[in-house]
Amino acid sequence: MKSLDMKNVYMDHASATPVREEVIEAMLPYFDRHFGNPSTVYDMGSKVKQVIEEHRAKVAKLISAKSQEIIFTSSGAEANNLAVKGVALSLQKKGRHIIISAIEHHSVLNSARFLERMDFEVTFLPVDEYGLVDSGRLSRAIRSDTILVSIMHANNEIGTIQPISELSAICREKGVLFHTDAVASVGNIPVDVNALNVDLLSLSGVSIGAPKGIGALYFRNNLRLMPLIHGGIQESGRRGGTENVPYIVGLGKASVLAVEELFDKMNHLEKLRSLIISGVRERIEHVKLTGHPDKRLPGHASFCIEAIEGEALIYMLNQHGIYSNTGSACASKALKTSPVLVAIGTPPDLAQGSIVFTMDSSNKIEEIEYVMEKLCLVVEKLRSLSPLWRSKEGI
Amino acid sequence: MKFVDKQPSDDTLDLVCRMCPLHLLEPGDRLKCLKRGQVLEVLTDYDGALEDIPEWCQKFGQEFMGMEEDEDCYKLYIKKVK
Known part of the structure; x- marks a missing residue:
């Protein structure tokens, strides 16, 4: 050799x-030829809106979700922020305690620390020598005022995959919402929101051959999420800002390839x-x-x-x-x-x-x-x- | 403002935490799924909806039945007339 x-x-x-060639090819027409604003009512806009919805369905299929359960974000980090802060702020009258693991990504960890400064209480769950969260320890950490548990699916630094369905079952039984950061796992192992039994899940384009600067949050239908970016009707009133159409198309195309391969x-x-x-x-x-x-x-x-x-x-x-x-x-x-x-x-x-x-x-x-x-x-x-x-x- | 108390409804549209003007866009779509005479309950935390939804009902020929305040949102009731 x-x-x-x-x-x-x-x-x-x-x-x-790297961004896949097929992904770049799919994205290119949406920079110039199909540049209309999706919120406009004329054809140039409404057709682009239709394209967004088609690609939302492709991202949903990647994780076995429904289209209307996907919000496009600027990154996995934003999806994590929206999950943690969005849930905490919308449910703060119900309770002000959240639980995260000690090995979460900074976007979850620092969102939780931000909430601590807003008088929320955060429990940081320890992990074992392999990075696994103990289900018994999670169960004991849940209180009557716990509103959210966030534990990542797979850790990007040590590769460990958590037993998410086991952990989420505990939360479901106790009526606590469960979020998982699946940025490292989506596209690398099967990720099915129903099998995992999660309420929220974050993913990112950067992990699956789509460009940097696009991600998505899955949220179980009808779950209330306080928006982080206030604006208008985009993303069904849950995230303001004109949609990043080429990157949404890129994420959709990358999702299709990820499923196939x-x-x-x-x-x-x-x-x-x-x-x-x-x-x-x-x-x-x-x-x-x-x-x-x-x-x-x-x-x-x-x-x-x-x-x-x-x-x-x-x-x-x-x-x-x-x-x-x-x-x-x-x-x-x-x-x-x-x-x-x-x-x-x-x-x-x-x-x-x-x-x-x-x-x-x-x-x-x-x-x-x-x-x-x-x-x-x-x-x-x-x-x-x-x-x-x-x-x-x-x- | 008309108030109601424990108004029964046939469907619920939860718009809590969703930004203006969703409260003027989604009720119309949801009413399409109901039969005449059926009642839609709209949940919202947006104060502006208290004026907007009765006006919307008037404009689009639907009946605004009234509202009641819940712990964390307003509940507004629309009867499908046409």
């Missing part, structure tokens, strides 16, 4: 996926994941796989490598054309120990050596071999410079 010729091995699909993609990614996990375990000593060994996203492999700085690892892999991450795209730039790794009990020094590979259908087996070769080299090089490693090895 001419591994040194390999350029640009992208393995950070949890941060962003899901099972082939899962099979392919499970093979790649298995190769990278077994490769790291066999060829690099003193490494911990983070997240659950089995209940994890098919294209997700995450590790903490002892006596290594994750950022240094990322930069050196970057020099070999390999793009991976130390954790979430937001947290890694802040050079802060990942709250997710802290929550699963990773010692701070080990957490520094975090690396996350998230793969997609475009990744090939040869790329895994190339990544393994370069990863071993880089780890060896960094450890040779590490006083921590030298003292550990007695050098």
